Amino acid sequence: DVKVTQSSRYLVKRTGEKVFLECVQDMDHENMFWYRQDPGLGLRLIYFSYDVKMKEKGDIPEGYSVSREKKERFSLILESASTNQTSMYLCASSLGWAFNYGYTFGSGTRLTVV
Protein backbone atom coordinates (compact mmCIF):
# COMPACT_ATOMS: atom_id res chain seq x y z
CA ASP A 1 0.00 0.00 0.00
CA VAL A 2 1.07 3.55 -0.70
CA LYS A 3 2.04 5.40 2.42
CA VAL A 4 1.96 9.16 2.85
CA THR A 5 3.85 10.35 5.90
CA GLN A 6 3.54 13.75 7.49
CA SER A 7 6.45 14.52 9.77
CA SER A 8 4.52 15.98 12.72
CA ARG A 9 1.12 15.12 14.20
CA TYR A 10 0.97 18.21 16.41
CA LEU A 11 2.85 21.49 16.09
CA VAL A 12 2.71 24.72 18.09
CA LYS A 13 4.36 27.82 16.61
CA ARG A 14 4.49 31.50 17.43
CA THR A 15 3.06 34.28 15.27
CA GLY A 16 5.60 35.45 12.71
CA GLU A 17 7.63 32.24 12.67
CA LYS A 18 8.49 30.50 9.41
CA VAL A 19 6.94 27.04 9.51
CA PHE A 20 7.74 23.98 7.41
CA LEU A 21 5.33 21.07 7.08
CA GLU A 22 6.85 18.02 5.45
CA CYS A 23 5.16 15.26 3.48
CA VAL A 24 6.75 12.15 1.99
CA GLN A 25 5.18 9.41 -0.14
CA ASP A 26 6.84 6.04 -0.63
CA MET A 27 5.58 5.21 -4.14
CA ASP A 28 6.34 6.85 -7.47
CA HIS A 29 3.33 9.18 -7.40
CA GLU A 30 3.33 12.08 -9.83
CA ASN A 31 0.87 14.34 -8.02
CA MET A 32 0.96 15.71 -4.50
CA PHE A 33 -1.44 18.04 -2.72
CA TRP A 34 -1.77 20.15 0.41
CA TYR A 35 -5.19 20.78 1.95
CA ARG A 36 -6.29 22.49 5.12
CA GLN A 37 -9.40 21.44 7.00
CA ASP A 38 -11.44 23.74 9.22
CA PRO A 39 -14.79 23.19 10.95
CA GLY A 40 -17.64 24.45 8.80
CA LEU A 41 -15.35 25.08 5.81
CA GLY A 42 -14.37 21.52 4.95
CA LEU A 43 -11.22 20.68 3.00
CA ARG A 44 -9.71 23.43 0.90
CA LEU A 45 -6.84 23.01 -1.56
CA ILE A 46 -3.79 25.17 -0.86
CA TYR A 47 -1.24 24.04 -3.45
CA PHE A 48 -0.56 21.03 -5.62
CA SER A 49 2.27 19.71 -7.75
CA TYR A 50 2.29 17.61 -10.94
CA ASP A 51 5.98 16.85 -10.94
CA VAL A 52 9.32 17.76 -9.42
CA LYS A 53 9.87 21.51 -9.25
CA MET A 54 6.34 22.15 -10.54
CA LYS A 55 3.63 23.76 -8.43
CA GLU A 56 0.17 25.16 -8.95
CA LYS A 57 -1.95 27.36 -6.71
CA GLY A 58 -5.09 25.90 -5.28
CA ASP A 59 -8.06 27.77 -3.89
CA ILE A 60 -6.38 29.43 -0.89
CA PRO A 61 -2.64 29.91 -1.57
CA GLU A 62 -2.25 33.25 0.20
CA GLY A 63 0.30 33.12 3.01
CA TYR A 64 1.72 29.79 1.85
CA SER A 65 4.40 28.52 -0.50
CA VAL A 66 5.55 25.02 -1.43
CA SER A 67 8.67 23.19 -2.47
CA ARG A 68 9.10 19.96 -4.40
CA GLU A 69 12.78 19.28 -4.99
CA LYS A 70 12.37 15.49 -5.05
CA LYS A 71 9.46 13.49 -6.40
CA GLU A 72 8.66 11.86 -3.06
CA ARG A 73 8.71 15.00 -0.92
CA PHE A 74 6.33 17.98 -0.93
CA SER A 75 6.81 20.71 1.66
CA LEU A 76 4.33 23.38 2.70
CA ILE A 77 5.85 26.62 3.99
CA LEU A 78 4.12 29.25 6.06
CA GLU A 79 6.28 32.30 5.42
CA SER A 80 5.13 34.19 8.52
CA ALA A 81 2.68 32.20 10.59
CA SER A 82 -0.51 33.91 11.71
CA THR A 83 -3.25 32.81 14.10
CA ASN A 84 -5.71 32.36 11.21
CA GLN A 85 -3.45 29.61 9.89
CA THR A 86 -4.26 27.45 12.92
CA SER A 87 -5.76 24.39 11.28
CA MET A 88 -5.46 20.73 10.39
CA TYR A 89 -3.16 20.30 7.38
CA LEU A 90 -3.51 17.23 5.18
CA CYS A 91 -1.13 16.02 2.51
CA ALA A 92 -2.20 13.65 -0.28
CA SER A 93 -0.72 11.99 -3.34
CA SER A 94 -2.03 10.27 -6.47
CA LEU A 95 -0.41 8.34 -9.30
CA GLY A 96 -1.83 10.55 -12.03
CA TRP A 97 -4.97 11.89 -13.68
CA ALA A 98 -6.42 8.67 -15.06
CA PHE A 99 -9.86 7.39 -14.14
CA ASN A 100 -8.70 4.72 -11.72
CA TYR A 101 -6.25 6.83 -9.75
CA GLY A 102 -7.49 7.79 -6.34
CA TYR A 103 -5.91 9.86 -3.62
CA THR A 104 -3.99 8.61 -0.57
CA PHE A 105 -3.87 10.92 2.43
CA GLY A 106 -1.44 11.29 5.30
CA SER A 107 -2.50 11.30 8.94
CA GLY A 108 -2.53 15.09 9.19
CA THR A 109 -0.67 17.80 11.12
CA ARG A 110 -2.61 19.81 13.67
CA LEU A 111 -0.93 23.24 13.67
CA THR A 112 -1.62 25.80 16.37
CA VAL A 113 -0.25 29.33 15.96
CA VAL A 114 -0.14 31.33 19.19
Add this chain to the structure above:
Amino acid sequence: KQEVTQIPAALSVPEGENLVLNCSFTDSAIYNLQWFRQDPGKGLTSLLLIQSSQREQTSGRLNASLDKSSGRSTLYIAASQPGDSATYLCAVSFSGNTGKLIFGQGTTLQVKP
Protein backbone atom coordinates in the same frame (compact mmCIF):
# COMPACT_ATOMS: atom_id res chain seq x y z
CA LYS B 1 -19.27 26.08 -10.35
CA GLN B 2 -18.32 22.48 -9.56
CA GLU B 3 -19.68 21.55 -6.13
CA VAL B 4 -20.22 18.46 -4.01
CA THR B 5 -22.99 18.28 -1.41
CA GLN B 6 -23.59 15.69 1.29
CA ILE B 7 -26.77 15.24 3.26
CA PRO B 8 -27.48 14.73 6.04
CA ALA B 9 -24.69 16.50 7.92
CA ALA B 10 -25.15 14.13 10.86
CA LEU B 11 -26.83 10.80 11.40
CA SER B 12 -27.40 8.66 14.48
CA VAL B 13 -28.56 5.06 14.19
CA PRO B 14 -28.80 2.01 16.47
CA GLU B 15 -26.31 -0.80 15.99
CA GLY B 16 -27.26 -3.34 13.33
CA GLU B 17 -29.19 -0.94 11.13
CA ASN B 18 -28.51 -0.65 7.40
CA LEU B 19 -27.96 2.95 6.32
CA VAL B 20 -27.38 5.13 3.28
CA LEU B 21 -25.24 8.25 2.99
CA ASN B 22 -25.89 10.61 0.10
CA CYS B 23 -23.61 12.66 -2.12
CA SER B 24 -24.61 14.91 -5.02
CA PHE B 25 -22.43 16.77 -7.51
CA THR B 26 -23.12 19.51 -10.02
CA ASP B 27 -21.37 18.28 -13.19
CA SER B 28 -21.71 14.83 -14.74
CA ALA B 29 -18.31 15.05 -16.47
CA ILE B 30 -16.14 13.35 -13.87
CA TYR B 31 -13.02 11.16 -13.77
CA ASN B 32 -14.00 9.37 -10.58
CA LEU B 33 -15.65 9.66 -7.18
CA GLN B 34 -14.04 8.57 -3.95
CA TRP B 35 -15.51 7.91 -0.48
CA PHE B 36 -13.31 8.52 2.55
CA ARG B 37 -13.64 7.91 6.26
CA GLN B 38 -12.19 10.29 8.85
CA ASP B 39 -11.93 9.57 12.57
CA PRO B 40 -11.72 12.57 14.94
CA GLY B 41 -8.35 14.30 14.71
CA LYS B 42 -7.05 11.88 12.10
CA GLY B 43 -6.34 11.84 8.38
CA LEU B 44 -8.57 10.48 5.63
CA THR B 45 -8.80 6.78 4.85
CA SER B 46 -9.96 5.80 1.37
CA LEU B 47 -12.93 3.43 1.40
CA LEU B 48 -14.03 3.09 -2.21
CA LEU B 49 -13.13 4.58 -5.60
CA ILE B 50 -15.69 4.50 -8.41
CA GLN B 51 -14.42 5.26 -11.89
CA SER B 52 -16.62 7.29 -14.20
CA SER B 53 -17.44 4.18 -16.29
CA GLN B 54 -18.54 2.14 -13.27
CA ARG B 55 -21.91 1.98 -11.53
CA GLU B 56 -20.85 0.59 -8.17
CA GLN B 57 -18.04 -0.73 -6.01
CA THR B 58 -18.17 -3.01 -3.00
CA SER B 59 -15.84 -3.65 -0.09
CA GLY B 60 -17.05 -5.84 2.74
CA ARG B 61 -20.15 -4.24 4.28
CA LEU B 62 -19.78 -1.13 2.13
CA ASN B 63 -21.33 -0.55 -1.27
CA ALA B 64 -21.01 2.68 -3.22
CA SER B 65 -23.08 3.50 -6.28
CA LEU B 66 -22.66 6.15 -8.94
CA ASP B 67 -25.28 7.73 -11.21
CA LYS B 68 -23.54 10.35 -13.31
CA SER B 69 -26.64 11.43 -15.19
CA SER B 70 -28.37 12.50 -11.99
CA GLY B 71 -25.16 13.63 -10.30
CA ARG B 72 -25.56 11.31 -7.34
CA SER B 73 -23.66 8.73 -5.35
CA THR B 74 -24.70 6.72 -2.32
CA LEU B 75 -22.66 4.86 0.27
CA TYR B 76 -24.56 1.93 1.73
CA ILE B 77 -23.37 0.49 5.05
CA ALA B 78 -24.84 -2.87 5.99
CA ALA B 79 -25.32 -4.05 9.57
CA SER B 80 -23.76 -0.97 11.12
CA GLN B 81 -21.43 -1.30 14.13
CA PRO B 82 -20.24 1.21 16.76
CA GLY B 83 -16.81 1.07 15.09
CA ASP B 84 -18.36 2.60 11.98
CA SER B 85 -18.83 5.87 13.88
CA ALA B 86 -16.83 8.50 11.97
CA THR B 87 -17.20 11.26 9.41
CA TYR B 88 -17.70 10.09 5.84
CA LEU B 89 -16.53 12.34 3.02
CA CYS B 90 -17.41 12.18 -0.64
CA ALA B 91 -14.94 13.67 -3.14
CA VAL B 92 -15.20 14.10 -6.90
CA SER B 93 -12.49 14.50 -9.53
CA PHE B 94 -14.16 16.55 -12.25
CA SER B 95 -13.01 16.31 -15.86
CA GLY B 96 -11.06 19.34 -16.99
CA ASN B 97 -10.15 20.17 -13.40
CA THR B 98 -6.66 18.66 -13.66
CA GLY B 99 -7.47 15.85 -11.26
CA LYS B 100 -8.15 18.03 -8.23
CA LEU B 101 -10.60 16.58 -5.76
CA ILE B 102 -13.62 18.60 -4.69
CA PHE B 103 -14.95 17.52 -1.30
CA GLY B 104 -18.38 17.52 0.25
CA GLN B 105 -18.80 18.76 3.82
CA GLY B 106 -19.16 15.22 5.13
CA THR B 107 -21.72 13.22 7.09
CA THR B 108 -20.91 12.48 10.73
CA LEU B 109 -22.24 9.06 11.65
CA GLN B 110 -22.85 7.81 15.17
CA VAL B 111 -23.77 4.16 15.66
CA LYS B 112 -25.15 3.55 19.13
CA PRO B 113 -24.61 0.18 20.86
